[in-house]
């Protein structure tokens with residue numbers, strides 16, 4: 513234990529950056545709070561342009577050797593990291609829950625196993641990654657997946673380790689070195705990941721973790737000329753700043769941003785299923801980018817749907833996320849809570865009606881809320897709240913349903929509840945979204961392309977699409993023996 517260690521439920525977390533295989537402290541710190549009760553978890557090294565430059569330099573120095581490491585060896589180390597994650601699922605789960613307030617039972621059973629799977633999946637995908645060679649007038653064409661170089665990965669607080677490793681794993685598999693910048697409201701599990709990666713034998717400098725406020729350290733990372741890729745998950749305003757900063761070096765970007773996704777419920781849907789899908793949108797206290805926060809219901813079943821929804825939602829248990837019985841935990845920060853309540857109160861003033869909720873409860877808990885009587889062009893329908901707040905609108909026919917569904921600047925996901933497969937085909941073909949679910953939600957395979965349309969993002973990651981992004985694809989054309997070009 514040192515002055516640079518904090519403990520969460522007995523788990524020691526180093527509060528310093530991880531640069532070039534060493535712990536590095538900043539002169540300044542920021543305070544990390546637990547959303548469960550607002551308690552202080554510790555003082556975290558607060559990175560500046562100096563630490564950003566050091567981390568990129570370390571990633572640059574480590575790049576040639578890592579890029580030159582065989583695919584089999586890279587895959588072996590990624591599996592060793594997955595082993596390390598699996599050994600520490602309990603520790604990672606309690607630290608993540610304490611740091612960001614999401615449910616402990618979800619972390620234990622779903623999220624942390626998925627973190628390990630991120631490493632296993634991209635290790636295995638790397639080994640089968642091929643591009644068919646082909647021939648052009650006797651010349652062979654060989655396409656290779658060359659590692660691109662140091663990659664800056666910037667992640668949000670709502671699913672910290674899950675979203676970080678969804679980028680770290682493919683970047684490392686591709687042969688790139690990494691500078692990871694976790695969110696300032698939930699930085700702890702990224703520090704534990706650095707420990708796990710080092711124990712798994714990842715060479716120094718291949719993974720670096722720098723902490724701090726995006727506004728203070730972000731620019732130095734994203735405008736750095738030695739950075740070859742930037743992958744960002746977060747909000748639209750930050751994405752615009754990063755894109756402007758990356759433009760100086762034309763650094764390729766992958767942007768996974770916000771959403772205002774619809775759930776379309778047709779009268780022919782299984783109503784119990786539709787209600788379950790709708791109530792599920794309060795998961796993680798509504799802090800899920802993919803959440804279907806706009807419920808669109810066919811007019812003829814709207815009253816019945818609303819009644820059943822309110823009954824189901826009333827059964828949700830809100831409270832301490834460490835309690836197994838809890839369904840909804842706290843929101844991440846008092847600032848986020850104020851933002852959520854601001855959206856709701858402005859909507860109520862504008863004429864919305866709260867079927868349930870509509871107010872702050874206590875501490876950092878916001879009452880699960882459903883608002884009706886909302887206009888399509890209103891703020892509450894158009895802007896991402898990122899809290900347990902849903903709206904309900906009605907439609908008369910398919911055309912109106914699709915018009916409302918596509919009527920925002922976002923296009924991350926959409927969910928359709930219908931009992932008619934032909935309708936499902938017609939409707940999904942017209943929806944603008946990176947992912948569409950029919951009669952299900954959140955089924956995500958790592959080999960599927962993932963990303964958003966319009967303001968929900970730029971590019972796709974997942975399976976081969978991740979390697980498309982993190983690699984420089986090269987085509988080498990070789991003439992046949994004795995071939996001469998006589999023009």
Ligand code: NAD
Nearest residue numbers: 667668669694695726727730731746747750768769770801
């Ligand atoms: P945010 O944009 O405020 O912050 C995200 C990250 O960017 C943090 O690490 C932050 O420190 C960093 N950052 C801030 N300013 C920066 C700058 N100028 N340069 C570089 N980095 C900077 O987002 P948030 O509030 O942490 O996360 C919530 C948002 O993330 C929501 O909009 C949500 O929809 C989105 N999100 C999207 C997905 C997806 O996969 N599409 C997944 C989860 C969350």
